[in-house]
Amino acid sequence: MAKNRIQVLLIEDNPVHVKMLEQLLAESAAPGFDVHTAGRLSDGLDRIGTNGNVDVVLLDLILPDSEDLETFARVHAKAPNLPVVILTSLDDVNLAARAVELGAQDYLLKTKLDRAALGRSIRYSLERTRARSGEFDSAMFRLAQQQFLKAAQLMNLDDNMRQRLLFPQRTQIVTLPFWRDDHKMVENVFGYRVQHVLTMGPTKGGIRYHHDVNLGEVSALAMWMTWKCALMQLPFGGAKGGVRVDPTMLSKAELERLTRRYTAEIIGSIGPDKDIPAPDMGTDEQVMAWVMDTYSQQVGYAVPTMVTGKPIVLGGSLGRSEATGRGLVYVIKEAAKRNGSDLSNCTAVVQGFGNVGSNAVRFLGAEGARVLAVSDVAGGVYNKNGLNIDSLFAHFSENRTLNGCPESEPISNADLLELSCDVLAPCALQNQITAANADRITCRILAEGANGPTTLEADQILGERGIFVLPDILANAGGVTVSYFEWVQGTQNYTWSLEEINERLRQLLVGAFVRTLERARRQSIDMRTAALIEGVSRVTEAKQKRGIFP
Ligand code: NAD
Numbered sequence: 001m002a003k004n005r006i007q008v009l010l011i012e013d014n015p016v017h018v019k020m021l022e023q024l025l026a027e028s029a030a031p032g033f034d035v036h037t038a039g040r041l042s043d044g045l046d047r048i049g050t051n052g053n054v055d056v057v058l059l060d061l062i063l064p065d066s067e068d069l070e071t072f073a074r075v076h077a078k079a080p081n082l083p084v085v086i087l088t089s090l091d092d093v094n095l096a097a098r099a100v101e102l103g104a105q106d107y108l109l110k111t112k113l114d115r116a117a118l119g120r121s122i123r124y125s126l127e128r129t130r131a132r133s134g135e136f137d138s139a140m141f142r143l144a145q146q147q148f149l150k151a152a153q154l155m156n157l158d159d160n161m162r163q164r165l166l167f168p169q170r171t172q173i174v175t176l177p178f179w180r181d182d183h184k185m186v187e188n189v190f191g192y193r194v195q196h197v198l199t200m201g202p203t204k205g206g207i208r209y210h211h212d213v214n215l216g217e218v219s220a221l222a223m224w225m226t227w228k229c230a231l232m233q234l235p236f237g238g239a240k241g242g243v244r245v246d247p248t249m250l251s252k253a254e255l256e257r258l259t260r261r262y263t264a265e266i267i268g269s270i271g272p273d274k275d276i277p278a279p280d281m282g283t284d285e286q287v288m289a290w291v292m293d294t295y296s297q298q299v300g301y302a303v304p305t306m307v308t309g310k311p312i313v314l315g316g317s318l319g320r321s322e323a324t325g326r327g328l329v330y331v332i333k334e335a336a337k338r339n340g341s342d343l344s345n346c347t348a349v350v351q352g353f354g355n356v357g358s359n360a361v362r363f364l365g366a367e368g369a370r371v372l373a374v375s376d377v378a379g380g381v382y383n384k385n386g387l388n389i390d391s392l393f394a395h396f397s398e399n400r401t402l403n404g405c406p407e408s409e410p411i412s413n414a415d416l417l418e419l420s421c422d423v424l425a426p427c428a429l430q431n432q433i434t435a436a437n438a439d440r441i442t443c444r445i446l447a448e449g450a451n452g453p454t455t456l457e458a459d460q461i462l463g464e465r466g467i468f469v470l471p472d473i474l475a476n477a478g479g480v481t482v483s484y485f486e487w488v489q490g491t492q493n494y495t496w497s498l499e500e501i502n503e504r505l506r507q508l509l510v511g512a513f514v515r516t517l518e519r520a521r522r523q524s525i526d527m528r529t530a531a532l533i534e535g536v537s538r539v540t541e542a543k544q545k546r547g548i549f550p
Helices: 015-027 041-050 068-078 090-101 115-132 139-155 159-166 215-231 252-265 285-299 323-338 355-366 389-399 413-417 456-464 478-492 498-523 527-546
Strands: 006-011 033-038 056-060 084-088 106-109 170-179 186-195 203-210 237-244 275-279 347-351 370-376 379-382 409-411 423-426 445-447 468-470
Touching: 006 015, 006 041, 006 115, 015 033, 015 115, 033 041, 041 056, 041 068, 056 068, 056 115, 068 084, 068 090, 084 090, 084 115, 090 106, 106 115, 115 186, 139 159, 139 215, 139 456, 139 527, 159 527, 170 215, 170 252, 186 215, 186 252, 203 215, 203 285, 203 478, 215 237, 215 478, 215 498, 215 527, 237 252, 237 275, 252 285, 275 285, 275 478, 323 355, 323 423, 323 445, 323 468, 323 478, 323 498, 347 355, 347 413, 355 370, 355 389, 355 423, 370 389, 370 413, 379 413, 456 468, 468 527, 478 498, 498 527
Parallel strands: 006 033, 006 056, 056 084, 084 106, 203 237, 203 275, 347 370, 347 423, 423 445, 445 468
Antiparallel strands: 170 186, 186 237, 370 379, 379 409
């Protein structure tokens, strides 16, 4: 995937070494490296200075125009935050070690280089640099905080409360090792568990496996979970977890070892009455089964209620796996009805074809909507008259890609978002509708299946253009709501029928939709701010009633 490729600047004057390194990097597994070479330090510094498109530097310390530590010092002075890996020969190891003391991330012996060691050194250098610089500093956390501050201002929220809710109550950062399948390489990755508010009951939130996860992103997601649970009147505070890893690059056995170790690392802070994980991007019911098994092994008996979104045979709930997509369509239907239209006369476009997106497509199709386009990370497919949903699913289950779906033409993710339609449902990633494309979004209803797909600037533009936004904390709340049902069924040891579950889900979502819409109209504010105020007010009231300990 080109977007993840790492840009390596190789500053090395020996053509034999350049060739060897280029070859090793070209053979490396994903995410893959693009190598740019410079034979002189001055050329390397120019490259760092001009386009900034360098993620990491591989640096030989002895170059025609610079020698020894001076070489590193000049690179470091030019770009202090850019990770540098020193390439050294056996004679110069002490020099390389000195450069590491002065701020280089790592050094590698040219005589002992192999593909795995080189790739890992580069990836870990990037990881360490990122961990050191502003873990909390993420666009997503800034967005979550800005949204909260906007709501807080409109509510005249007491400043003590405002400060208290702006950051999560508890955060945990872990590093965890797991064996690769060859049992030679141990990978070390970063994991997180964040609990935003512990006032309302146990905390609740998914676990995300994605190569971009960091503390800020997980904190944003935890904060949104707090407002979402409160808006839905569920007895939970918000939490979220994540591991910075690309799960698509792991075998099933590797994924299992990673999951078990991550669970073991955070085991002190999770549990059926403490903090209850669930699936999110990159995780599924199998991952939840491993989480439950690891926890249960530690305490010595089965504890199904410590996790939701697990397989039905382990105490999972009917309807949980499709609940977010189903709930999204319940809310869209309600919004369309109030706009005087029926879903059977509507066109829809869905970004993302994972758990949320694929179920949204399925239920939109079942309501008679014409789905014009869908996409996943590799791109999308489009038919101006509507895709055939059955062939779409048949094609995807056979090929694991949307590309080449019958009676469709390809479309990029960017173009897909700008298609003219009644309902646009971003169900993949955050930060998709921004100031850069908001004035070209031409839907009537924007239904946020994903968390945080719209920036604050884009919200403003969409509002001015009269687009009706179903905000994430309302639109995708179906997942946590049926997770709650799963937890309740587990604690009662009593299961409900699918009809009961779907009907209760519909009632809770429509109730939250109506409360949000009424508040939006009453206060002349947008739906997102109204939903946030609903959530924040409930949490604030609970906090005030409990008071501050001691
Ligand atoms: P998933 O891993 O099942 O699917 C993610 C989908 O997004 C995949 O189709 C993937 O190919 C696609 N994708 C990834 N990167 C993309 C990109 N750059 N451009 C376009 N598509 C891309 O994840 P999911 O569980 O469906 O979650 C999707 C979103 O919904 C996330 O924001 C998640 O936080 C939110 N959400 C999920 C649930 C749930 O119950 N699973 C509940 C509430 C909210």
